[in-house]
Amino acid sequence: MTTLPAGGGAAALLAACRLVSTDPEERARASVDRSGYVPGGVPDGIVYAESVDDVVEALRLATRYRVPIVPRGAGTGLAGGSSATAGNVVLDVSRMNRILSIDPVEQQAVVQPGVLNAEVNAAASRHGLFYAPDPASTAICSIGGNVATNAGGMWCAKYGVTRESVLSLQAVLADGRILTTGRNTIKGVSGYDLNALLIGSEGTLGVVVEATLRLRPKPLRTATVAAYFADAAAAAQAASAIIAARVQPAILEFIDGGTLAAVDAMMGTGHAIRGNAFLLAQTDGYGALLEQQVLVEAITPFALSIEQTDDDARAAELVAARRNAIPALQLLGRVSIGDIGVPRKRLAEAVAGLAEISARTGVKIFVIAHAADGNLHPMVVVGHDESITEGPAKAALGEMFHLARRLGGTLTGEHGIGVLKQDWLKEEVGGLSLELQHKIKAAFDPLGILNPGKGI
Ligand SMILES: Cc1cc2nc3c(=O)[nH]c(=O)nc-3n(C[C@H](O)[C@H](O)[C@H](O)COP(=O)(O)OP(=O)(O)OC[C@H]3O[C@@H](n4cnc5c(N)ncnc54)[C@H](O)[C@@H]3O)c2cc1C
Incomplete structure (x- = not known):
């Protein structure tokens, strides 16, 4: 049995992680996204991850101490998905912000989650390529957040949303294990499509630490x-x-x-x-x-x-x-x-x-x-x-x-359910679908510590 120090599990986690903050102003900033939703309290602290190892360490400790973790990219979400309250620890991956490689022949980029959407496009542009999902927030939102919300944008009219442009992901599960989904080929149907499942899962199934993105030739005119x-x-x-x-x-x-x-x-x-x-x-x-x-x-x-x-x-x-x-x-x-x-x-x-x-x-x-x-x-x-x-x-x-x-439509096209649209989800997807979704969540995150109360 784990003995908790004074202050509980969150305090223990924060004491053990490498780069943390409990500064009241930083906690207040990390409690909200751009939706206008204001939760009742502020998180106990923030863990700043600079590497995959930092994420693994934070999640292992979160599992050990049963601490609810709120993954956070750039905090520009519009559904309250990265909002956090008392008892939560925010896992901020915005410092994992390197473009690891661009392959102009395969037309792919491998990036860390904190890279901003516009930075991918700037880098791709030097090879005559572009990354199609372009939220209006392109200059301020991260690829990890885009993946977690299945973000859309203007060019999606022709080129599809984030799900159509992410070939493969690495995500750290709630217990610290690293899952790889998808593949680096354009086609592939081996097994269930866990890549598609992670995209749009609003930080409830795993923390994305690397993404292989599909780039496209820039239109000549x-x-x-x-x-x-x-x-x-x-x-x-x-x-x-x-x-x-x-x-x-x-x-x-x-x-x-x-x-x-x-x-x-x-x-x-x-x-x-x-x-x-x-x-x-x-x-x-x-x-x-x-x-x-x-x-x-x-x-x-x-x-x-x-x-x-x-x-x-x-x-x-x-x-x-x-x-x-x-x-x-x-x-x-x-x-x-x-x-x-x-x-x-x-x-x-x-x-x-x-x-x-x-x-x-x-x-x-x-x-x-x-x-x-x-x-x-x-x-x-x-x-x-x-x-x-x-x-x-x-x-x-x-x-x-x-x-x-x-009119035969849906509750959310691209911003996600977050906390703001929870009340109507069941009405749209139906009881059976929601029950299966909770079982999937439990398979990935049996203790329910990843972004609880969000998404589904
Ligand atoms: C002015 C403005 C315009 C916008 N326009 C658009 C638009 O056109 N289209 C559109 O789709 N959205 C738009 N948005 C919303 C927002 O920018 C997107 O939802 C974006 O994808 C969020 O990215 P982020 O890095 O800010 O994520 P955050 O707000 O930090 O997080 C969003 C969700 O993703 C999760 N998350 C973040 N990073 C990770 C990770 N590495 N692993 C797992 N989960 C993670 C969080 O827990 C949360 O649930 C707009 C927002 C603003 C403020």
């Missing part, structure tokens, strides 16, 4: 379209028309009028005077200009004005409007970021349904969306001192979920 509409309904109809025209944009983003005004206020741009809703589309590859023409023809009946460019600098300015949408809204108040997915042809109904919820409840809802894959981010904005986990904001989240379900 891109063509960008910015289209402005009288209202959100017209823009949503235009997005559906693009899909119906069978063109495949690499980017197809929707921004509503309120969000455009917030972006203008933050960036000094002038989008909102050109319309009450905005679609940003980008085609790429050898046929970029041809596809652009088909796309423009499809949306012309719905648009007030359309700007077309193949100038990279102008395209970057237009893309920045979307990348800055969430930070711009966060200047207006505390933001609860919804993340529903609907079948793509039902985008216009989803946008109309959100407007109806806002009008009926009086809750302010702004909408941005990855229109090509039907993934909407309805953003509830409340006062800086108001709660997003109870009262009207919580009720609005529930209503959005039921809207998505009515």
Whole structure:
């Protein structure tokens, strides 16, 4: 039997690990992510891992002393997944931030979990390659966090989400054993797909310590379209028309009028005077200009004005409007970021349904969306001192979920369940599925010490 020193298991773990902090300010910072969710307390301490051995050591001790561990990358999550409270120890892997190798022939990169998403792209770019999953948070989020949330982004319209770009992983299990999943080949079906299982598991099954990523050839050319509409309904109809025209944009983003005004206020741009809703589309590859023409023809009946460019600098300015949408809204108040997915042809109904919820409840809802894959981010904005986990904001989240379900959709397209969406998970996946998921969790983590209360 293990005898615990005064202060309990967490204190024992923190006393034994190499690089730790119990500084109150650092603990307060490590208690939250970017979701606006504020847990009741702060973690007992933080272990900073600089190597796989550090992670193994921390998890062995966590098993020995039964300490709940919260894996943390860059802390930019939007579902409370890396939030931590009293009795927890945060395992911060952000210092494991090296790109270990890039193989331009196989088009692969091997990276540590703390490498930022944008750094992978910068390194790949030197070989004429790119890493496709590009969350709007690319400059500030880590690959480990991207894997744990199965992050998506703008280019996912054409190239798929994180799961489509991760070939292999190394993860440390709760008891300190190292599991390797997947393989370095493009194809492979030996055994169950534990690689896919770890991706999107929100730090509940293992701590990712290395990832082999699939890179792709950088398109030689891109063509960008910015289209402005009288209202959100017209823009949503235009997005559906693009899909119906069978063109495949690499980017197809929707921004509503309120969000455009917030972006203008933050960036000094002038989008909102050109319309009450905005679609940003980008085609790429050898046929970029041809596809652009088909796309423009499809949306012309719905648009007030359309700007077309193949100038990279102008395209970057237009893309920045979307990348800055969430930070711009966060200047207006505390933001609860919804993340529903609907079948793509039902985008216009989803946008109309959100407007109806806002009008009926009086809750302010702004909408941005990855229109090509039907993934909407309805953003509830409340006062800086108001709660997003109870009262009207919580009720609005529930209503959005039921809207998505009515339209044949899902509770979360890319941000994960975290703590914020626990209440509706069973309704979506069903009792049997959830029971099996808890059995899988128990097989990986029998003591339930890895990110308890998150994900499932
Ligand atoms: C402005 C802004 C824009 C955003 N845009 C997008 C977007 O377009 N698309 C999108 O998908 N997301 C977006 N996000 C959300 C967020 O950036 C992603 O969820 C990202 O993948 C989180 O990465 P992170 O390193 O910050 O993870 P963290 O917040 O640190 O952790 C997220 C989850 O992953 C787990 N985790 C972290 N590292 C590991 C690891 N090494 N092993 C196991 N588990 C781990 C944590 O326990 C937690 O459950 C946005 C966030 C912001 C603030």
